[in-house]
Amino acid sequence: MSIVIVGAGLGGLTTALFLEKLGISFQIYEQTDQIKPVGAGIILAHNAMQVFDKLGFKGEITQLGNSLTSINITTNKFQTINRIETLYFDEKYAVKSVAIQRGVLQHFLINKLKNNCITFNKKVVDVKQGNKTTILFSDGDQIECDAVIAADGINSVVRNQLFKENEIRKPNQMCWRGISNITLPINFQSELNEMWGKGSRFGFVKISKNEVYWYGLHNSSQKLAKNDLLNSFKDYDPVVRKILSQTNFAKVFESEISDLKPISSWFDDNVCLLGDAAHATTPNLGQGACQAIEDAYAISYYISKYPINTAFSKYQQARKSKADMVVNLSWRFGILSQIKNPIISAFRNFVIKSIPSSYNLKQSEKIYTLPQL
Numbered sequence: 488m489s490i491v492i493v494g495a496g497l498g499g500l501t502t503a504l505f506l507e508k509l510g511i512s513f514q515i516y517e518q519t520d521q522i523k524p525v526g527a528g529i530i531l532a533h534n535a536m537q538v539f540d541k542l543g544f545k546g547e548i549t550q551l552g553n554s555l556t557s558i559n560i561t562t563n564k565f566q567t568i569n570r571i572e573t574l575y576f577d578e579k580y581a582v583k584s585v586a587i588q589r590g591v592l593q594h595f596l597i598n599k600l601k602n603n604c605i606t607f608n609k610k611v612v613d614v615k616q617g618n619k620t621t622i623l624f625s626d627g628d629q630i631e632c633d634a635v636i637a638a639d640g641i642n643s644v645v646r647n648q649l650f651k652e653n654e655i656r657k658p659n660q661m662c663w664r665g666i667s668n669i670t671l672p673i674n675f676q677s678e679l680n681e682m683w684g685k686g687s688r689f690g691f692v693k694i695s696k697n698e699v700y701w702y703g704l705h706n707s708s709q710k711l712a713k714n715d716l717l718n719s720f721k722d723y724d725p726v727v728r729k730i731l732s733q734t735n736f737a738k739v740f741e742s743e744i745s746d747l748k749p750i751s752s753w754f755d756d757n758v759c760l761l762g763d764a765a766h767a768t769t770p771n772l773g774q775g776a777c778q779a780i781e782d783a784y785a786i787s788y789y790i791s792k793y794p795i796n797t798a799f800s801k802y803q804q805a806r807k808s809k810a811d812m813v814v815n816l817s818w819r820f821g822i823l824s825q826i827k828n829p830i831i832s833a834f835r836n837f838v839i840k841s842i843p844s845s846y847n848l849k850q851s852e853k854i855y856t857l858p859q860l
């Protein structure tokens with residue numbers, strides 16, 4: 488059977504690694520001429536790390552990044568709103584949550600692929616279904632295959648061609664991401680901190696010895712110059728200014744937050760969507776890539792056990808309700824986190840503080856537990 492994976496993002500690469508491990512042949516087509524790390528850092532939560540453990544990568548990825556002991560939500564002046572200690576999950580799943588530079592992770596995964604299975608500079612422009620599926624490229628080439636896994640991101644060409652539902656939603660939030668060359672005070676070494684202001688938030692986490700990944704968001708769809716960005720967080724604890732002032736702004740990534748409104752089906756005959764192409768989410772739960780990585784584990788398992796159409800159907804059954812839950816929860820969480828009205832945001836903080844930690848653990852467990860295949 489010939490399988491084509493469209494896109495060498497974290498979803499496509501992880502799928503490739505599983506297929507390779509299972510002895511199933513495939514080819515990846517990637518539009519760029521090399522892997523360009525989008526965004527500065529990424530948090531791999533316990534679900535993603537369990538999947539990487541199945542590939543035998545837990546130790547190496549943990550070494551390449553920085554493992555976390557807690558995830559904190561605070562006010563812009565560091566008053567705790569919510570704190571989740573990761574120890575319970577570390578013990579339950581025998582992996583740690585890891586913050587890592589995206590480019591480091593992507594190159595690690597590419598280097599783990601044994602065969603020459605990625606064709607770069609190959610942009611898919613159309614997919615035609617039939618007995619065999621025909622894939623057309625922007626350079627005029629075309630190929631035939633038995634099945635397509637479209638891991639081509641939120642603006643998936645394959646989804647736009649073959650699936651009817653393609654509603655991209657925008658919550659009016661602009662996001663900046665960067666890496667600061669700074670050594671954090673000792674108490675921040677293994678924590679992810681996200682500070683909530685009024686209509687804005689700022690998060691930061693250590694990803695390597697002298698590197699801190701940060702992200703900042705405002706209720707807006709406007710781009711900002713460097714000084715305006717610095718000023719826009721002037722009400723925050725001074726650590727924010729320190730982090731921003733040690734950042735190379737030429738490398739700051741600026742984008743408007745968006746997601747894909749959940750769609751009714753992820754596959755059509757022998758073409759199947761995976762990762763952001765199927766269920767792009769806002770980044771508020773830090774789960775987009777983690778969900779793509781879970782997809783990779785599920786789809787490859789079912790492909791190794793069943794004919795392709797059954798495999799795609801079982802993959803959707805195993806994954807869709809959870810991924811849709813993440814998309815919807817993340818959307819609501821993003822709106823909640825950037826409430827501008829001071830009275831409503833003070834009330835929000837009070838309510839979140841009152842939530843028992845056992846409830847928080849249960850909610851996180853739903854996200855971190857892998858599907859039973």
Ligand SMILES: Cc1cc2nc3c(=O)[nH]c(=O)nc-3n(C[C@H](O)[C@H](O)[C@H](O)COP(=O)(O)OP(=O)(O)OC[C@H]3O[C@@H](n4cnc5c(N)ncnc54)[C@H](O)[C@@H]3O)c2cc1C
Nearest residue numbers: 494496497498518530611639640762763770773775776777
């Ligand atoms: C601000 C922000 C912060 C985030 N933080 C986190 C986090 O901490 N943790 C987390 O788990 N997730 C996070 N995410 C989400 C995460 O980035 C995505 O969910 C993840 O990258 C999706 O992976 P993917 O492989 O599905 O798609 P992508 O990463 O988008 O990869 C798609 C690939 O397909 C290629 N491609 C596209 N079209 C074509 C075509 N026509 N032909 C050939 N190739 C094509 C692209 O070049 C790309 O390489 C964050 C997202 C944002 C916006």
